[in-house]
Amino acid sequence: MEKNLIKRAKQGDKDAFLKLMNTQMQTMYKLAWTYLKNEDDVADIVQDTILTCFEKLPTLRKEKYFKTWMMKIVINHCKNLLKKEKRIIHMETLPEETFVEREYSNSEWNEMLGLLDEKYRTVLLLYYLENFNTREISQILDMNESTVRIRLKRGRDKLIRECDT
Secondary structure (H helix, E strand, O other): OHHHHHHHHHOOOHHHHHHHHHHHHHHHHHHHHHHHOOHHHHHHHHHHHHHHHHHHHHHOOOHHHHHHHHHHHHHHHHHHHHHHHOOOOOOOOOOOOOHHHHHOOOHHHHHHHHOOOHHHHHHHHHHHHOOOOHHHHHHHHOOOHHHHHHHHHHHHHHHHHHHHO
16 A cells, blocks of 8 residues: 555655655654654654655655655754754753653663664664664665674664663
8 A cells, every 4th residue: 555655646646645654754753753852853854854755756766665765864854953953962861751752652662772872773763663674774874784783783782781780
C-alpha cells in the first residue's frame, strides 16, 4: 500500500502525499528528536522535511528507497539547524515531559539512548526502533556499512555497561 501511495504522490496526487506523510510522521519525529531534543525545533524540522519531500519527490528514482531518502532529508535538516544555531546538546538533561515519552511505553529505552553519544544513539534508533538494516543505515547516514556495525556494537556495549552500574 505504501508503495502505491508513493507512486501516486510522485504523479502529483496531493491526497496520496498527505497520507504518505501521515504514515511517516512518527518516524520523522523520533529521528529529529534524537538530534535536537527540543519540541519546537523538531516540529520545524518535520515541517521542513515534509515540504522538501513534496518539492523533491519527483526526483526519487526508486519507490522502495522512499523511507531511506526521507530519513536522509530529516538528518540533513537537523544537521543544518545545529550548524546554523551552533548549539551544544547536553544529553544528560532530558525534558520533563516529551512527545516521545508519551508515544512509547518504554521510557527506560529512551532514557538509556539519551546517555549515549549521538553517533551511537542514531544508529541504535534506526536499527532497533525503525528496523533498518545496516546497509540501509549506512545509506541514510552516508557511512560505510562496517562503521554502522561497529557503532551498533559499541553502542550496545555502552548500554550494557550503563545498565550494570
